[in-house]
Amino acid sequence: MLTLLNEYKHFNGAHRRYRHFSQSNQCDMIFAIYLPPRALSGSRVPVLYWLSGLTCTDENFATKAGAQRYAAEHGIAIVMPDTSPRGDDVPNQNAINIGHGAGFYVNATQEPWAKNYHMYDYIVNELPDLIEQNFPVNQTRSIAGHSMGGHGALQIAIKNPERYQSVSAFAPIVSPSDSAWGQAAFREYLGKDTAAWKTYDSVTLLREAETLLPCKIDQGTADEFYPRELQPEKLAQVAAERGFALELNMREGYDHSYYFVSTFIGEHIAFHAKYLAVLQKV
Amino acid sequence: MLTLLNEYKHFNGAHRRYRHFSQSNQCDMIFAIYLPPRALSGSRVPVLYWLSGLTCTDENFATKAGAQRYAAEHGIAIVMPDTSPRGDDVPNQNAINIGHGAGFYVNATQEPWAKNYHMYDYIVNELPDLIEQNFPVNQTRSIAGHSMGGHGALQIAIKNPERYQSVSAFAPIVSPSDSAWGQAAFREYLGKDTAAWKTYDSVTLLREAETLLPCKIDQGTADEFYPRELQPEKLAQVAAERGFALELNMREGYDHSYYFVSTFIGEHIAFHAKYLAVLQKV
Numbered sequence: 001m002l003t004l005l006n007e008y009k010h011f012n013g014a015h016r017r018y019r020h021f022s023q024s025n026q027c028d029m030i031f032a033i034y035l036p037p038r039a040l041s042g043s044r045v046p047v048l049y050w051l052s053g054l055t056c057t058d059e060n061f062a063t064k065a066g067a068q069r070y071a072a073e074h075g076i077a078i079v080m081p082d083t084s085p086r087g088d089d090v091p092n093q094n095a096i097n098i099g100h101g102a103g104f105y106v107n108a109t110q111e112p113w114a115k116n117y118h119m120y121d122y123i124v125n126e127l128p129d130l131i132e133q134n135f136p137v138n139q140t141r142s143i144a145g146h147s148m149g150g151h152g153a154l155q156i157a158i159k160n161p162e163r164y165q166s167v168s169a170f171a172p173i174v175s176p177s178d179s180a181w182g183q184a185a186f187r188e189y190l191g192k193d194t195a196a197w198k199t200y201d202s203v204t205l206l207r208e209a210e211t212l213l214p215c216k217i218d219q220g221t222a223d224e225f226y227p228r229e230l231q232p233e234k235l236a237q238v239a240a241e242r243g244f245a246l247e248l249n250m251r252e253g254y255d256h257s258y259y260f261v262s263t264f265i266g267e268h269i270a271f272h273a274k275y276l277a278v279l280q281k282v
Numbered sequence: 283m284l285t286l287l288n289e290y291k292h293f294n295g296a297h298r299r300y301r302h303f304s305q306s307n308q309c310d311m312i313f314a315i316y317l318p319p320r321a322l323s324g325s326r327v328p329v330l331y332w333l334s335g336l337t338c339t340d341e342n343f344a345t346k347a348g349a350q351r352y353a354a355e356h357g358i359a360i361v362m363p364d365t366s367p368r369g370d371d372v373p374n375q376n377a378i379n380i381g382h383g384a385g386f387y388v389n390a391t392q393e394p395w396a397k398n399y400h401m402y403d404y405i406v407n408e409l410p411d412l413i414e415q416n417f418p419v420n421q422t423r424s425i426a427g428h429s430m431g432g433h434g435a436l437q438i439a440i441k442n443p444e445r446y447q448s449v450s451a452f453a454p455i456v457s458p459s460d461s462a463w464g465q466a467a468f469r470e471y472l473g474k475d476t477a478a479w480k481t482y483d484s485v486t487l488l489r490e491a492e493t494l495l496p497c498k499i500d501q502g503t504a505d506e507f508y509p510r511e512l513q514p515e516k517l518a519q520v521a522a523e524r525g526f527a528l529e530l531n532m533r534e535g536y537d538h539s540y541y542f543v544s545t546f547i548g549e550h551i552a553f554h555a556k557y558l559a560v561l562q563k564v
Contacts, residue, residue, distance in 0.1 A: 063345070
């Protein structure tokens with residue numbers, strides 16, 4: 001069921017890559033998991049799900065963010081899924097924001113995407129089930145991501161607060177309905193009826209949400225896609241109107257790259273550790 | 283003279299990539315420099331030169347090793363050169379260990395390599411001159427590297443102890459004369475006379491050296507190229523025979539990748555900081 005592709009010792013833990021057949025996406029998927037030393041010595045550890053941005057695979061965050069040092073220290077596993085279904089049989093389009101590498105964490109309803117592009121179900125249900133059945137982890141989860149993955153983490157957390165302890169994002173697309181990338185992708189995956197788009201739009205969702213998990217967002221002020229695709233202030237404003245706590249940090253001079261993510265990932269891991277650890281002791 | 287290609291804010295310092303014409307290599311070269319916050323606020327800081335391994339450019343270490351966090355903390359600049367001359371006019375060969383990405387940090391004497399492949403002169407003289415004329419650094423230097431770059435750092439440090447404060451290496455080729463990769467490359471660059479090879483062979487050089495700088499080597503026991511291309515014990519043995527201190531750490535279960543390098547880079551930066559900082563205060 002799970003095929004081990006690679007294994008690397010890393011910060012005294014294990015970084016492993018697996019392939020498996022995904023029911024949600026009807027194709028083989030690859031994901032990576034970092035197991036901290038604590039997990040290798042017999043404890044069940046909590047899990048942070050990391051959702052990457054456009055064009056990424058499981059490998060970008062794994063090799064560039066430098067998160068594993070902090071995960072090792074805090075005793076947290078990190079699961080790094082791919083950003084879309086892939087393969088010769090999976091529809092694609094020659095665009096950075098549609099098709100392979102651009103699943104947008106939705107369940108597509110339109111052709112030719114509807115068969116394979118079910119990243120929402122995959123991330124929310126299928127992958128956690130697989131992880132919790134096969135690895136030394138408990139059911140305590142948090143979720144985070146970058147750019148398109150920040151959108152994924154936020155909309156998933158807002159809709160499923162019972163499944164996670166905390167959420168964080170770097171330079172997230174908080175309102176894909178109001179972003180050129182998001183509009184083009186949602187038109188393809190969800191069709192022209194923007195009512196469907198709203199079910200994946202964090203700003204819209206938060207207006208109606210009953211609660212917001214502990215939430216931390218970092219945004220670089222020199223980000224080449226800010227504010228055109230990224231408007232974290234919009235989400236912060238809705239949170240304020242609703243009386244929800246949301247920590248938005250504007251980071252002077254930082255751009256959209258992993259140089260930005262790696263600078264602040266330690267603070268994000270520590271943030272999640274605080275909430276994951278509470279549950280761990282229950 | 284120096285053309286800025288990219289700049290990224292990173293750990294409150296600056297990661298910059300430049301192109302310049304190299305007299306040593308008779309072609310354009312790209313290098314990267316990480317300037318810690320201390321350098322940006324008016325202090326001249328010491329410099330660690332990092333030499334990468336086969337197939338790498340300046341970008342592998344910059345994006346994967348996670349060194350900048352430690353460099354920022356210790357107030358050290360890191361210079362990351364390319365691993366060879368490159369370009370359409372620079373001879374190449376379809377091999378991972380000869381030609382582009384495989385300069386082996388020697389001055390080639392054989393055709394077609396002799397015009398461009400002068401990485402030894404470039405690293406020892408040209409690049410430090412350029413760095414010290416154009417950036418807020420002092421003349422306090424250390425040198426480190428990985429695999430082929432570990433070979434580069436060690437043989438350069440052994441021959442030029444007056445130019446550096448300390449040297450370290452991850453999985454270095456300590457005796458290229460006794461490694462398949464090194465033999466093939468040296469035959470191309472230096473010719474059949476193995477007397478020339480010995481001038482770039484750390485094990486041979488250390489036998490005759492008058493001194494050895496503070497020296498730290500890490501080697502993973504699960505390294506796929508150990509011990510065939512990598513025999514750090516040989517260098518440790520010569521050091522012991524000569525009465526030189528050399529710290530060799532065998533790291534159980536670690537491989538040759540940047541997962542290994544990133545796990546221990548913090549210890550290497552701290553090691554160099556100890557020696558660089560002493561000079562800084564003189």
